[in-house]
Amino acid sequence: MRERDAYANLVLPSLLRQRGINGRDAALATELCYGTCRAQGLLDAVLQSCADRPLSEVEGELLDALRLGSYQLLRTRVPPHAAVATTVDLVRASRGSAAAGFVNAVLRRVGEQDEGGWVQTVVPAVDDDPVGYLAMVHSHPRWIAQAFADALGGDLDELAHALATDDARPLVHLATRPGQISAAELAGLTGGRVAPYSPYGVHLADGGDPGELAPVRDHLAQVQDEGSQLVTLALAGVPLEGADTRWLDLCAGPGGKAALLGALGATRGASLEAVEKAEHRARLVGQACAGLPVTVHVVDGRDSGLPERAYDRVLVDAPCTGLGALRRRPEARWRRRPDDLAGLLRLQRELLVAALRLLRPGGVVAYVTCSPHPDETVCVVADVVRRTGAEQLDARPQFPGVPALGEGPHVQLWPHRHGTDAMFCAFLCR
Ligand SMILES: C[S@@+](CC[C@H](N)C(=O)[O-])C[C@H]1O[C@@H](n2cnc3c(N)ncnc32)[C@H](O)[C@@H]1O
Incomplete structure (x- = not known):
């Protein structure tokens, strides 16, 4: 992940499969990997106060090992001597004794206090800075907090709760x-439980690997956060007068919401056109929507060539920072930068226009982001309302x-309030 900017939740499961690691070992490896990624900001602050050189000068592999070791010391029940010994052995095997000595010295200092003690120190x-304090305690970059x-x-x-x-x-x-299948039937087949709000939703028990489930392989169900389901269902549910057969998804890849819209459309005599700019993501939309009344267009949604004033329901699930789904991508919070926003804001406005x-006229557009950041949610909507x-x-x-x-008029879902990703949804009409 450090070397290739890869995603933890894509790399790790395939590595575990390749190496034949399963059961409790796989659960421990996953906890260590995801936990270390999430806690990186706090771990680095602690490591910096224990190391005799700036972390930026520590070789990447050693930094990985130090983060992994300090995560175990501060946030797991792994006995401290085991956390230090296994980390030092790992470093000695790949980088030699001098590097192992350095890692040993730093981790011993980390082990002198527990997490609470370090929080007071670093x-x-x-x-002085309540938001900065909560950001560090809960391992988020300050700008995101x-x-x-x-x-x-x-x-x-x-x-703090959020x-x-x-x-x-x-x-x-x-x-x-x-x-195709009810939520209760799917819960029975998967050992999950019916979701609290979405009539199509099921929450899997902790640790389930959804890729292995027969209903997912057979296209009877897909992996999709309940918040994504709710915003899609909300768009399909807005009461409209007149025709209601032409639906459009202007940012469709990889096709989660398009598949749900397409399936709902199929039950109501509507068909969906799905626009996606990136060719490989458009292919994924085609796969996700196989067998549904969905046509995929590989074009830029800002200049799609599709007919104007033609669609009854339009979804703009805009490219965004993804700050609302950080819990599902352990490393993402430390990769995103505040500067990422500027380019996105313009694209979001242009797609919505x-x-x-x-x-x-008389139809409805849903503007959706998987982010609660006000700049890309309420501000984009207010700006477009003003301009158009x-x-x-x-x-x-x-x-x-x-x-x-x-208080509306938009809806902002939250993990701590609803158990969903932090999806934003606003409805506009002309
Ligand atoms: C948030 S994702 C959409 C997720 C999707 N609706 C789902 O539920 O699976 C945004 C998508 O918009 C695409 N995109 C970015 N710029 C675009 C543009 N100008 N026109 C159309 N699609 C665009 C991205 O490639 C990305 O696949």
Whole structure:
């Protein structure tokens, strides 16, 4: 991951399969790998105060080992002598005795305090910088904690709850394919439980590998966060007058929401056109939607050539920072940079304006992000409303039974409130 910018949740399962590691060993390897990735900010602050040189000058492999060792010391029940000894042995085998001596010395210093003690030592004082304090305690970059705080209206107690939940390993969620199998049947087949809000959702028991499940292999269900299901169902549920047969997904890859929309459309006599700019992701949309009334277009959604004023329902699931799904990607929070936002904001605005052009009068556009960052959620919507004169509808009635939806008109879901990724959804019409 450090060398190739790979994703932990793609690399690790395939490595474990390749090496024949399963059961409790696989669970431990996963906990160590994902946990170390998540906690990187805190671990680095601790390591920096224990090392005799800047971490930027420590060779990559040694830094990996130091992070892995200190994670075990601070955040697991692995006995300290075992955490240090196994890490030092690993380093000695690959980098020799001098490197092993360095790692041994640093880890012994790390082991002198527990996590609580280190937090007092390396974290900013809570009164000086409450957001920075919570960010460090819950292993988030400060700018991301600030974005969460802004989206939550500055409530620090709720921010602590949000960051803590975002730092825990989430359950895998499945969505049934509407019309094929019920959520109760899927729960029975997979040993999961029916989801609290989405009528198509199932939460798997902790540790389940969804790729192995027969209903997923047979296209009766797909892996999909319950929040993604809810925003898709919300778009399909907005009451419309007149025709309701032409649906459009303007940012479709890899096809999770397109598959759910396509399957819902199939039960209601509607068909879906799915736009995706990246060719390999468009192929994934085709695979996800096999057997459904879905046509894939490999074009730029801003200039798609599709007919204007033609579509009844349009989804803009915009490219975004993904800050709402950090719990599912252990390393992502440390890779994202605040500068990533600027380019995305422009693209988001342009895609939403294009969607409004393609929408028929009386139809509805859903603007969705898997991020709660106000710049790419409420600010983009407000800006487009101002520029185009579009009208924003109250989204909350389309989330029946879902509590704590705030004052509207948009809906912001949260892991700590709803057990979903932090999906944002706003409805616009022209
Ligand atoms: C958040 S993802 C969509 C996820 C998808 N709706 C799902 O549920 O599986 C955004 C997608 O938009 C695509 N994209 C980025 N720029 C685009 C553009 N200008 N036109 C169309 N698609 C674009 C990205 O390649 C990416 O696949």
